[in-house]
Amino acid sequence: ITPQDMTGKKVLITAGPTREYYDLVRFWSNPSSGKTGLALGLAAWLRGADVFLICGPISEKIVSLPGLHIYPITTAKEMQEVALKLWKSMDIGVCAAAVCDFRPEYIGDLKVKKGNKAGLTVKFANNPDILLTLGQSKRVDQKLVGFALEYENLRKEAKRKLEQKNLDLIVGNQVNITSPFGREKNTVLVLDKEGREEEWPDLPKTEIAWRLWDILLSL
Numbered sequence: 013i014t015p016q017d018m019t020g021k022k023v024l025i026t027a028g029p030t031r032e033y034y035d036l037v038r039f040w041s042n043p044s045s046g047k048t049g050l051a052l053g054l055a056a057w058l059r060g061a062d063v064f065l066i067c068g069p070i071s072e073k074i075v076s077l078p079g080l081h082i083y084p085i086t087t088a089k090e091m092q093e094v095a096l097k098l099w100k101s102m103d104i105g106v107c108a109a110a111v112c113d114f115r116p117e118y119i120g121d122l123k124v125k126k127g128n129k130a131g132l133t134v135k136f137a138n139n140p141d142i143l144l145t146l147g148q149s150k151r152v153d154q155k156l157v158g159f160a161l162e163y164e165n166l167r168k169e170a171k172r173k174l175e176q177k178n179l180d181l182i183v184g185n186q187v188n189i190t191s192p193f194g195r196e197k198n199t200v201l202v203l204d205k206e207g208r209e210e211e212w213p214d215l216p217k218t219e220i221a222w223r224l225w226d227i228l229l230s231l
């Protein structure tokens with residue numbers, strides 16, 4: 013029997029990629045599948061939580077369930093807008109989205125034409141760091157979880173982000189030749205603000221989600 017240990021809890025989750033358009037039909041993005049965020053949402057829902065899932069464009073199907081509220085967005089700015097609106101009334105926030113750190117400046121043509129010998133030069137602007145913004149306004153009764161995807165110094169970088177973004181828990185994953193994007197499984201390093209450190213090698217994302225809620229509820 014599923015434990016109903018998240019009954020009454022309101023959980024905000026960001027998932028999937030964001031898309032940043034530079035003309036009407038083309039965008040800058042990444043291959044995030046949203047699997048981790050979805051797994052977290054479904055696990056929390058099964059455990060009794062009211063789930064608010066802000067989700068970028070993904071091909072995974074999201075089942076429609078009472079108490080699972082879906083907010084489809086496209087850009088990082090849209091994701092931030094919804095997240096900030098919801099955050100005050102949430103108990104827990106988890107930023108699992110692969111938000112584009114930069115957005116190309118909108119060129120303005122409906123569809124940029126080819127044929128320019130110089131190619132195309134696109135200028136990028138910084139996107140807001142949604143997790144950082146939530147961390148800065150986090151109350152003592154709220155808990156916040158982030159992810160860190162790193163090539164090098166995974167532990168050190170994850171620890172730095174845990175502190176800098178005022179998180180309770182951070183999940184680090186290593187990118188090397190293979191990226192965790194789209195895979196069913198992942199190897200993660202879990203650090204919490206009480207100093208706990210665990211490595212979970214090659215676990216299904218559904219199992220990772222379940223275990224993360226176990227830890228978070230114990231903090």
Ligand code: C5P
Pocket residue numbers: 026088107108109110111112113139140141142143144157158159160161173
């Ligand atoms: O600093 P870095 O981008 O590595 O941090 C990753 C974490 O921050 C993830 O939890 C991701 O969802 C979140 N993030 C965000 N908004 C951004 C960039 C990252 O919420 N613009």
